[in-house]
Amino acid sequence: MKVMSGLDARFLYSETPTGHMHTMKVVVVDVSGRRFPLEEVGIPSLIEERLQRMPMLRRRVIPMPRGLGNPVVVDDPDFDIARHLRFVTAPEPGGQHELDRMIAAIAGVALPRDRPLWELTVVDGLAGGHVAFVMKLHHAIADGVASVAMLDNAFVVDESEAVAEPFSPEPLPSRRRLLRASMRSGARAARTAPRAVSRTVTGLRHARAVKRSLTARVPGPFAGPRAPFNVSLTTDRTFAGLEVPLEDLLAAKKAAGASLNETFLGLCGGALHRYMQRLGRLPRSSLIASVPMATRTDRHRLSGNHVDNLYLPLRNDVLDPRRRIESIRESSIAARQVREEFGSDLFEWRSGLVPAAFHGVIPRLWGSTHLADRVRPPLNLIASCVRGPRDRLELEGGVVTSLFSSGPILEGIGLNVTAWSYAGTMFISVLGCSASLPDPWALTRDMAEELDSWSSWV
Numbered sequence: 001m002k003v004m005s006g007l008d009a010r011f012l013y014s015e016t017p018t019g020h021m022h023t024m025k026v027v028v029v030d031v032s033g034r035r036f037p038l039e040e041v042g043i044p045s046l047i048e049e050r051l052q053r054m055p056m057l058r059r060r061v062i063p064m065p066r067g068l069g070n071p072v073v074v075d076d077p078d079f080d081i082a083r084h085l086r087f088v089t090a091p092e093p094g095g096q097h098e099l100d101r102m103i104a105a106i107a108g109v110a111l112p113r114d115r116p117l118w119e120l121t122v123v124d125g126l127a128g129g130h131v132a133f134v135m136k137l138h139h140a141i142a143d144g145v146a147s148v149a150m151l152d153n154a155f156v157v158d159e160s161e162a163v164a165e166p167f168s169p170e171p172l173p174s175r176r177r178l179l180r181a182s183m184r185s186g187a188r189a190a191r192t193a194p195r196a197v198s199r200t201v202t203g204l205r206h207a208r209a210v211k212r213s214l215t216a217r218v219p220g221p222f223a224g225p226r227a228p229f230n231v232s233l234t235t236d237r238t239f240a241g242l243e244v245p246l247e248d249l250l251a252a253k254k255a256a257g258a259s260l261n262e263t264f265l266g267l268c269g270g271a272l273h274r275y276m277q278r279l280g281r282l283p284r285s286s287l288i289a290s291v292p293m294a295t296r297t298d299r300h301r302l303s304g305n306h307v308d309n310l311y312l313p314l315r316n317d318v319l320d321p322r323r324r325i326e327s328i329r330e331s332s333i334a335a336r337q338v339r340e341e342f343g344s345d346l347f348e349w350r351s352g353l354v355p356a357a358f359h360g361v362i363p364r365l366w367g368s369t370h371l372a373d374r375v376r377p378p379l380n381l382i383a384s385c386v387r388g389p390r391d392r393l394e395l396e397g398g399v400v401t402s403l404f405s406s407g408p409i410l411e412g413i414g415l416n417v418t419a420w421s422y423a424g425t426m427f428i429s430v431l432g433c434s435a436s437l438p439d440p441w442a443l444t445r446d447m448a449e450e451l452d453s454w455s456s457w458v
Contacts, residue, residue: 001173002073003185004061004140006352007305009070012061012140013359016367018233020110021408022117024431025135025147026103026241028402029395032129043122044081046395051081053153055165056141056303060116065175067357069182076116077169083115089125090132097441099123099132100240104440106134107237107406107431117141130401139408143305144386145294147405150302155393155400163300192353210338216330218338219311221378224288227272228281229415229436230377232370240440241404242428242447246421249451251458256325262332264385264419264426265289266325269314270450272381275443276316286313287380290413293339295348308347310335311379321454363411372412381415382407388420388427406431 004012015021051058060076090098102123111117117138124131142150156162173181253263268289276282289312296306312331318324351359366372384407393400403422406429409415414436419428428447430440437443 001170001177001181003181004070004073005304005348006070006354006356007307007348008140009356010351010354010359011305012071012138013067013356014363015110015360016363016411017110018235018367018433019363019408019411020107020237021140022107022111022136022138023142023147023408024103024107024239024404024406024429025137025151026099026402026404026429027133027135027151027393027395027400028099028126028404029131029133029398030128030401031131031398033397033399043087044085047085047120048081050154052164052167053156053162054150054302055167056150057084057116057118058167058169060172061113061140062173062178064178064182064356067355068179069185070352070356072173072178072181074173075167075169077171079116079167079169084119086119086121088121088123090123091125094126094130096241099126100440102132103134103241103404104237104239106136107239108235108433111136111138131398139305142303143294143307144292144384144405144407145297145306146301146303148386148388149300151393151403152389153300153302155389155395157394163302210341214334214337216327216334217313218331218334219288219313221311222376223311224377224380225283225285226376227283227287227380228276228279229432230372230380230412231414231435232367232372233409233411233414234433234435236434237409238432238434238437238440239406240430240444241402242430242444243402244426244428244448244451246424246426248454248458249426252321252325252454255458256322256329258325258329259332260387260421261291261385262329263325265291265312265314265328265383266321267447267450268381268383268417269316269318269324269328270321270453271443271447272314273316273319274446274450278442278446284317286315286317288312289314289381289383290379292382292384292407306348308339310339314380314383321450322457366411375412377412379413381413381417382409383417385419386421388422390421390423392423403427404429409433409436 058079059073061071063071119136121134291310291312293308315324315327404427405420406418407416416431430443
């Protein structure tokens with residue numbers, strides 16, 4: 001039995017009826033090279049063989065009585081893989097649009113809490129005989145770095161290089177045992193609280209001094225304008241996937257003297273300018289994105305969240321793409337300098353000091369009152385760029401051709417744009433709901449057109 005970290009608990013308890021806190025991972029496999037078809041009856045055993053390499057998928061989250069502390073995680077004594085698997089067939093012609101609609105439908109349903117927090121839907125009937133594995137995984141289980149590590153670990157061929165953990169189920173913990181764990185966890189939080197307060201105050205003082213010395217813009221919460229996707233969420237989800245050559249982004253990265261993440265944000269800024277201009281809702285100022293930032297990148301971390309985030313302008317108000325990326329880079333450097341004054345782990349540390357039951361108070365209030373339709377949003381969107389596997393992955397004679405990933409959307413922040421690189425291609429996902437992003441393919445078309453326009457200066 002292990003007590004969840006405060007940050008993991010925050011992702012768990014921040015879920016609302018309309019704000020699901022799961023992530024989506026979509027692996028498309030070309031199975032045409034297999035000697036025998038991938039049969040539905042054989043898939044459970046195929047997945048179960050790899051569960052030792054993905055130990056969190058057999059662990060259940062048990063809340064503390066009355067929310068008195070962070071939940072605990074235990075090997076589920078009632079684990080049954082059949083409760084986590086679904087099999088569906090895509091409608092004809094089985095292209096990207098049909099798969100996108102199926103991913104959206106899967107994303108619109110919250111994960112049940114009476115079992116480990118994941119679900120895998122196998123989608124056949126795709127064009128070219130491809131099969132998609134659509135994984136729904138709660139954010140409380142893993143961040144982007146841990147998700148990549150799990151994927152790499154599941155597919156590694158050499159057993160000696162794989163990380164495996166034995167499955168040791170026990171009876172679910174008693175109320176008394178949970179309360180004892182809660183008391184120990186609370187005592188640790190109480191001991192560290194004064195230091196966290198001291199670090200926060202010192203960090204604020206130093207950050208203000210750094211900000212005064214900077215010329216680049218470092219936005220904070222509620223600094224962005226209202227945008228079409230800053231609305232109260234509906235329960236459904238919309239999704240679209242886009243593949244772009246990684247070399248095109250790398251060429252723009254080199255030309256602008258920026259990082260790949262900053263170049264990706266520049267692409268988002270240009271695409272969103274096109275999208276909002278067509279809707280007749282183009283704001284005068286720059287959108288502000290929450291950009292997740294890993295604080296621990298160890299290769300074999302297979303679970304948990306170790307993330308912070310930066311608030312960065314997308315400079316959709318700058319038409320020249322090179323200048324847009326350069327401006328984003330200036331803000332990114334400045335924001336990181338400010339963040340360093342707090343320390344990379346302070347956000348995670350402070351999450352551990354908040355009583356578990358309080359993590360969901362503001363999200364539930366925000367959602368139930370529909371305040372997002374009336375007030376300025378704390379942020380405009382979430383944008384994330386993750387380095388995925390570099391080499392082609394194989395699954396029982398099949399080759400992985402596509403790898404999409406998406407994080408959640410939040411009340412008032414109804415757009416998530418996530419990019420995963422894989423084997424020379426950048427796979428970009430956009431996720432919204434019918435209120436915030438009714439036509440997700442319009443935005444991916446704008447992304448493709450924006451990238452095509454960069455050929456004149458790259």
